[in-house]
Amino acid sequence: QKEVEQDPGPLSVPEGAIVSLNCTYSNSAFQYFMWYRQYSRKGPELLMYTYSSGNKEDGRFTAQVDKSSKYISLFIRDSQPSDSATYLCAMSGRGDKLVFGAGTILRVKS
Amino acid sequence: NAGVTQTPKFQVLKTGQSMTLQCAQDMNHNSMYWYRQDPGMGLRLIYYSASEGTTDKGEVPNGYNVSRLNKREFSLRLESAAPSQTSVYFCASGTVYSNQPQHFGDGTRLSIL
Numbered sequence: 168q169k170e171v172e173q174d175p176g177p178l179s180v181p182e183g184a185i186v187s188l189n190c191t192y193s194n195s196a197f198q199y200f201m202w203y204r205q206y207s208r209k210g211p212e213l214l215m216y217t218y219s220s221g222n223k224e225d226g227r228f229t230a231q232v233d234k235s236s237k238y239i240s241l242f243i244r245d246s247q248p249s250d251s252a253t254y255l256c257a258m259s260g261r262g263d264k265l266v267f268g269a270g271t272i273l274r275v276k277s
Numbered sequence: 278n279a280g281v282t283q284t285p286k287f288q289v290l291k292t293g294q295s296m297t298l299q300c301a302q303d304m305n306h307n308s309m310y311w312y313r314q315d316p317g318m319g320l321r322l323i324y325y326s327a328s329e330g331t332t333d334k335g336e337v338p339n340g341y342n343v344s345r346l347n348k349r350e351f352s353l354r355l356e357s358a359a360p361s362q363t364s365v366y367f368c369a370s371g372t373v374y375s376n377q378p379q380h381f382g383d384g385t386r387l388s389i390l
Binding site: 270 | 281317318319320321322325335336367369377378379380381382383384
């Protein structure tokens, strides 16, 4: 079993929809949680960074962490075709290196 | 402001050949990383360098060597390429505060025949 599980998709939604991207994990020591966005043939870019549990909002993006369920989510409001990309979750414990999910492909149709 | 620059962008090698992947960052970051990305596997850490003069193994270091040439540059060397090393390789950099990769290059696509 992988430490971090992420549905590969593709997830296809119409423009303007609310998108929910999710990851589950098994290591209870994880306390730093990140979301990266990766466009085709490009490197990942850091989108959201959250420490421990709770929510963090940045524009149309909201990151949510539920440590009791070992579950993290990224919500995208008013999705745009430019949001079409692969979204990678990543997490680590204190002083440890990041463990990445395999990524979810998102397609937003205009 | 270029960020993280990787060269080359594409390379085809024969089994047993050697090559060095180059990476340079212009953000004055202390930490630098080398990852490989394979379908369905996510990003896996090969080696990292927390600061100039130090390097450490990551999750999948076998078959690779690295050099932190100075604060800007971190190279990855394949001494004797194998087909299992066919992958997309990403270099990344980050600050001491986060101790995590924050900025990635656009990758080197490496095929080994």
